[in-house]
Amino acid sequence: MVWNATSPGALSSGTPIPPGFAPDGEVIERSRQRSSELYRLDPARSGSPRVLTSTALKEHQQPMERLMGVARSGMEALFSQVRDAGYVVLLADAHGVVVDFISNPTIDRELRHAGLWLGSCWTEDNEGTCAVALANLEKRAITVHQSEHFRMPNKKLTCSAVPIFAPDGTPLAVLDASALESPDDRRSQHLVLQMVKSFARMAEDANFLNAFEGHCVLRLGRRRDLLEVAPGGLAALDETGHVVAINQTLLHELGHMAYLAIGRPMDELLDLRFEQVLSAMQHPGDPLSTRLLHTGERCYAIVRAPRRGTTRTFPAPARSAGAAARPGHDPAGGAQALYRLAGEDTTMLANVQHAMRVLDKGLAVLLRGESGSGKEAFAKAMHEASARGNQPFVAINCAAIPETLIESELFGYKDGAFTGARSKGARGKVLQAHGGTLFLDEIGDMPLALQTRLLRVLAEGEVTPLGAEQAVPVDVQLVCATHRNLREMVDRGEFRLDLYYRLNSVTLTLPPLRERTDRVQLMQSLLAEASLQIHGRQVPISAEASDWLLRYDWPGNIRQLRNALRAALALSGGTLIEPEHLPAEILEGVGTNSGLLPPPRLLSIHREESTDGARASPVSAVQATSSGAQAHHGERDRLLAALQACHWNVTEAAQTLGICRATVYRYMQKWNIVSPNRRGA
């Protein structure tokens, strides 16, 4: 439970930083790489960040007016706490433009020069690594301290930035406290970041209350005495007692249950009847004592009545917005499946939110993502979460069927339509999916002529099987998937533009495994699942083996990971998974071509040590940290193979493996590998 922290600093424990986020260092490193490789920025470029003209700035400020209004007093309070330490307080919009700003006027010139100024643009493609850009991009609180900045002129700054979200989870702005000078140790910024988090949450909650002033809002918290003063969970209810929105604190408290709560009656979330809420609205008194139903935990609620005179435009509960669920089907199970696929990954969570919003709206959905990233699993879960969930889910892979057969597979044929056709004809996948979902995998492989037919099915809601004269009405939810760039295919004339537009209106991009922010947890849960299936119990994995897994690129994504874990579990005999149980492609694919090099975590040790060749080698580093002495047959074999391939020329073998000659000799000795040229000498 994260609400009702007991001190202002501790309020941040309720901030929306889900577990599984990469550490700051990793996020900053990735940003630095993008800055140089993607944006090709010159770190030595001089000059201040770009500052917008006042007209351009106004265009950024206008949409932010409401938030700026509610955030201003919080910014002032934050500034009063940090000004003596030399900080300024900035509010930037989601594009990184500073739209509000409080500073000490005595250092105006230096601040302006450093870009800590109204209208300056803190974006990664402009400034490289910096806190406002990273808070916007990664949707998380972050400090970027001194030399962690990409551009030289920014390297004296320390900046702590926290995103502020709209009630629907869209990033709205970033609150930032920055200073021109600070102690070198980045830990000195910890407290500042906590304060920025607290004030960002306050601004977010003020914005939430403002946005839902026409609604009844429940303020929830565990500590009855702090309920009025400490930020906590907020839930806005409509006039029928359905949950319309929840704030970020409650969202993270509830995890995936949060999305199931939205659009549902409040008594599915809390052990509280709506009549009690209505009565508390009439006769405010003590907080209502209740329980959070998904955890059973006790909490308290105070009720804020809708403001009089507000126009109440209560949105209809999300679940009832689309078609009604069919009897015997519970879409909540599908929604849970979607959230299980999302895990803790921020992009996937956003995808699920989008998917939930477009469910049952009759829109085609396009899923993009690399092979094995979970497109079909996502499509299936979307289907189950929709009102069509107990109707057929029909999947067809356009790349796996010969071009000549796609048409009949998809649209069916009448008896005797062509030579070789079954005498009774076939309904085809489109008709099989009637009432349910049709999942077209690898849509980019669909021949142009069939794209036209598909478009007609979508536009007219009917299909004409091959050889038939009569069109048959059909009602399908279409979900397509591709790993190709359809836009480029359109430009090359390989994909119809009109179909592209039809499919492109709702596009969700599934992240590759290597970019998932929750890959550690995902690996753990897949390992736990496969361990149970294969060995009937949990099988541990050594730190070294997990290192390899984490640093590998996973071109085959979750499918490849699943297979790799299953293979490793089988080879390990069910005791402990060590690096040598991992498939060779992983050991060979991490960071270097040399299978002899240690996991990247140990790489720095290797580099330092192997230059003088005097201390333990990478291989010994692996061995020293590995739990089993028998662990390195694979390493020995690779050394042997390299020596044989290089005709026992040690210098060449060392170059091939990327290690120094001394190390090769030491390991030849250790593993009793003798050159044939020396045998008998």
Ligand SMILES: Nc1ncnc2c1ncn2[C@@H]1O[C@H](COP(=O)(O)OP(=O)(O)OP(=O)(O)O)[C@@H](O)[C@H]1O
């Ligand atoms: N988030 C997830 N958690 C656990 N398993 C997953 C997850 N996503 C996908 N999988 C599993 O990974 C495998 C590959 O998923 P899926 O077939 O959906 O990928 P895909 O993107 O459709 O692949 P392709 O493009 O090659 O058809 C399946 O076994 C699926 O169950």
